[in-house]
Amino acid sequence: MRVYLHSRTWFLYFIMVIVILMTFWHPILLLISLESGLLWWRILGRRLTAGHIFAALAIIGLLTVANPLISSNGATILFYLNGRAITTEALAYGFLFASVLVCTLLWCVILSDVMTTDRWLNVCGRRFWRTGLVLTMVFRFFPLFTKQWQKIREGQEALEGGSPVGLKETFRMTKRELLCMLTWSLEHGFVTADAMLARGYGAARRTFFNRENYGATSIGIALAIAAAFAAVITAAASGGLEAQIYPYVRIHMDGGFDILGFAAFFLLCHLPMISYKVIREERRMRS
C-alpha cells in the first residue's frame, strides 16, 4: 500500500521532531530519535558506514572532553586540572550536548532527503511563493556549486594532465577554477533569470500548480503527530521528561508522565513512516 503524505505534514513532522530533540535534551528521547533516525536511513537507502560511526563517536568524545575545559559548573568535582575544577556535571553536559548535535545532524540529513524542492514549494504554497522560491534556491545553491566545481576541476585536470603538484601549482589551479566558477555563476544566473521570465515570472496573475492535495491520511497523520507533540509538551509541563544536569545530574523517572512523553515521542517519530514506499521510490527515481 502506498501512502502519500502532503508536504505540509512532512514539514510539520520534521519541525516537531527537531524542536523536541533540541529543547528537551533527554537521554531517552535522544535514544528514541536515534532509533527512528537510523530506521529512516534504511528507508532512504542510505548506508550507515563505519566512517559515520567513528565520526559521530569522535564528535561526542571531543565535545565531552572539551566542555569541562571551558566550564567548571557543577557540584561534583572529580579533580582539578591546573586549578580548574573538572566536574562530573560538565562532562555529562558535554556528552549530552554532543549527542543532541549528532542526533540533530542525523535528522537534518533525513530532512534534506525527504524535503525535496517541490515539497518546499508546496509547503510555502500559493501565498508565500516568494519565500518558497528563495528557500529552494538557497538550498539548491551549495550542492549545485560543489557539483559544478567538481566538473571544472575534472576539466582542468584533463587539460593539464593530472592533478597539480606543489603548493604554487595548486594555488594557480585553484585560482583558475575560481575564475571559471565566477564566469559560470554569472552565466548561470542569466540563464536562470531568462528561464524564469520565459515562464512568466513577475506577471500580474501568477498561476500555481500543485499536484498534491490533502487526503484523509495526510490530515489524519498530521493531527496524530500534532496530538503526540502536544502530549510530549503536556508531559514536560506536568513535571515529566526532566533530565537535570546542574547542579547535579539527576534524571527524574516517576512513571506516569515520563512514559506518556516517551510513548508520544515514539509515535511522533514513527507514524509518518507508513509512507515509506513512496519516499523510497522517490529516492530511487532521483538517483
Added chain:
Amino acid sequence: MQNKMRRRRHNLILWSLAVVLLLTSFFDAFSSVGPVRRVFADTTAERTSTAEQLLTKCREALSWKMKAAGVASEQELLDAMAARAGRSPEDWYVLAMAKMGLKLDYTKYANALFEVCKDPEPTDVEQYRRYLTARAMGYEDIPGTAPEKLKDKGIMSAIYRGYAVAAGRASSSFVYGETQSALIALKLADGGYALMGETSDVDVTAFVLQAYGALLGAQGKNAAGAELATAVSDAFAVLGKRQSADGGYASFGTANAESGAMVLLALAAFSDKDIAAEVRNSVNASALIAATDRFQTAKGGYAHALSDGVASMENDLATAQVMCAYAAYASYLKGASGRLYPVKAAAAPVEPTTQKPTQKPTEASTEETTAKKTEASTEETTKKGTEASAEETTKKGTEASAQETTAKGTEVSAEETTEETAEVSTEDTTETSTEASTEETRESSTEETTVLPEETTTSTDSTESSFAETTTKEDSNETTPSTPTEGSDIEKSEDSSSTSAGTVRWIMTAVVAGLILLGLLANTCSKRRSKVTYVAILVLGAAALIFVWMSKITLPEHATQKQQQTYLERLPAQGEFRIEICIDQRVEGEEMLLTSRLVTVSEDDTVFDILQRVAMAYGIAIDYTKSMVGTVYVRAIGGHAEFDRGAGSGWVFLVNDALATTDAGSVKLSAGDVVRWAYTLDLGKDVSP
C-alpha cells in the same frame, strides 16, 4: 401575601435543614475513612486554638516553677537557673522558654553555660545538649569541641549528635549522611530503638525521631533519602503500637509524663511536608495531649507519674519536658517549625560571642566589628582547650550524667578525640614537607616557573602556582609564620594521594589516545580522507597529550575532609574575616553551600582570590571568566549558574552587607570584613538587606 412569604421562608428552612442533614450524612460516610476525617477535623482555627491552649498550659507550668523557685519574674528565674547552667532540668527549662518565644535576656545564662562548656572532659551527651541550648537561645557557637567532632558512644550521643549537627548546619552533606546512617544503623528489628537490648523503648524511639526530624528539616526531603523516610515511618509505627488506650505512654511499666512529652516532641519535629499524614497519624496526638494533661497538678506543674490516679507531686524534669513538648507542638500547630532550636538561624548568622556575650544574640550580628575581635581569641582558646584535654586524658572523674552514658564510654571517647587531633596536627606539619618539595622541583622543571626563593612569587602569579609555593613555604618554616601567605590555608592533597592523581593523569592519557584513534579511524573510513587531516589529528593529539602531562592535577579537598577541618583551627590570627556562600532559601529549600568560614587574608587579597581559595578548600566548583583587563565574573558556584532561574539570576557578593558595585577581582579586603556570596534572582535587589 404575608402568609405566602412565611410559607416560603418555612420552605427555605426545611430545605436548608435537608441540605445540612445530607451533608452531615456525607461527612459521616467519609469520616469512617481515616485521612478524610483528619482533613475535616484539622481546620486552621482548631489548630490555633489548640496551640493557644498548649501555650496556656506552658505558662501555668512556668508560673509553678517560678513559685517553687521563689522568684517573681521569668527573667529572675532564668538568672537564678544560671547557677546550674548546662545541667539537665535547667537546660530543658531554657529550651522550653526559648521555644515559648519569651523575650528574655539570656546573656547571664549563656555566660554560665559557656563557662561550663569549657569543661575539659565533657560527657558527649551533655555537650550536645549544651550546644542545643545555646543554639535555642540564638548563639551559634559554643567553646569546646564542635558537635561534628565529638565521638559517638552509645545511642543517646548519636541522637544528640544528629540533632546538634542539624542545628548547627553541617558544612557538608557528608556530615549529615554520616550522622544519619549512624542512627539508622541502630534500628532494631521492629523499627524502634533502645538504649540496650532488643526491645524498643518509647523514649529512645521518640528521641531518635526528633533527631530524624531535625536532619530531615536541615537537608530537605530529597537529600535525606528514602532510607531515612522508611526509618521514620517504622519508628512512628512502633510509637503507634505502644500508645495505650488512654492515649498516653508508659516506660518500664509506668505511665509517665516524660514519655508522652518525648513522643509529642517527635511529632512536632516534622513539618507537614516532611512526612505523609498517614505516618503522622499513626500516633493519636490529641489523645496524647489529653493523657499528658492528666499529669498536671493543681498548682500547674507536672508530675512524673500518677499515684492512685491523681497527680500530686510535681517533678522538675517532667514539668520542663512537658513544657518543651507543648511549646514545640504549639509552634508546629501554628505552622512554624516545631523543632527545639531556631531552624533558620543559620541563614542570618549570629556571631559566636562565646567568650563574653556582652550583647544579646540578636544584636550581636549587627555589631560585627566588635565581635570580630573576640573571634580570634575564641579560635585560640578552643585550640588550647583541645590541647589541654589531650594532656589530661589520664585524669579521671568524668561525672556521667545519670540518664545517658556510662563513665567508661566517655573516657574512651575523650581519649579518641584527643588522639585524633594530636595525630592530625602532627601529620599536617610533617607529611607535606618532603613530598611537596619534590613536587615543587618537578613542577619548576616542567613549567616555566623558575626555581626562585619563595618571596619572589607574589599574588601576581597564577593562583595555582602560588598555591604550591606558599604551601611548601608554610611547611618548611612552620614555626615562624612571619608573613601572611595567601595560599597558606590551602591544604594540598596531591601529596597525600599522589597515586590517585597519577591514575587520573593516566586515565586522561588513555582518553586522549582513544580520541586520536577515533579521529584517525574516522578519517580513514571517510570518502574525503586526506593526508593533511591525518597530520592535523596527530599534531593536535600530541599537543593534547603534552597538555595532559604538563598540567597540574589536584584531587578535590573533600577527599581529605579531616585535614580541611583542622586547617581552619591552626590558622595564624592575622587578618581574619568571614566568607559565606549561600543559595537563598527562597530558591532551593534551605540549601546553603558554605556558611561563615574564617579565612586568613593578606593585604592585597581580592574577594575573588578568597572565593577561589575557599572553594578549593571545600570542594566547591566555581566557574568564572577573566577578561583581558583583569575583571572577573563568577558564573557559577557549586553547580548553580547564572540564568538558571530567570534572566536576572546569578551570583553577587556583598562586603559588609553592601552590594558590590564592581567585579570581585578588584575589591580588596581588610581584616574584619564579612563577604557574602549570594544567589540573586533579581540582579541583586533581593539579596541586599
